[in-house]
Amino acid sequence: MTILVCAVLVLVAVTGTVVVTTRDPKAQAVTLSVYGLVLALLFFALQAPDVALSQIAVGSALVPLMVLLAVRTVGKGVGKGRDAK
Structure with missing residues (x-):
């Protein structure tokens, strides 16, 4: 079991x-969603x-959706300035 946990921890570090x-x-x-699945x-x-x-539910679906x-x-709003009318 310890080897499995160590392998997954390395995978978490790589995806992070x-x-x-x-x-x-x-x-x-997208990579944040994969990171959530690995976690x-x-x-x-x-x-x-x-x-x-x-x-x-949260790390693989909601957070990447909020980022997008x-x-x-x-x-x-990139092309619009604050003073534009």
Whole structure:
């Protein structure tokens, strides 16, 4: 069991690094979703299936969706200044 947990921890570290080094916000939202799934796998390996299910719902679906919506909202207002009428 310890080898499995160590392997998943390494996978969490790798996917976390990929999320941080990704520059495009849309691609970062996708990698953030993958990171949430890997964290859910870690929680499942640590025998916490309720936390894993919560992580799948929140970390893999809701947070990337909120990031994409924020990027879309900010992208609409890029060409407009505050003083534009």
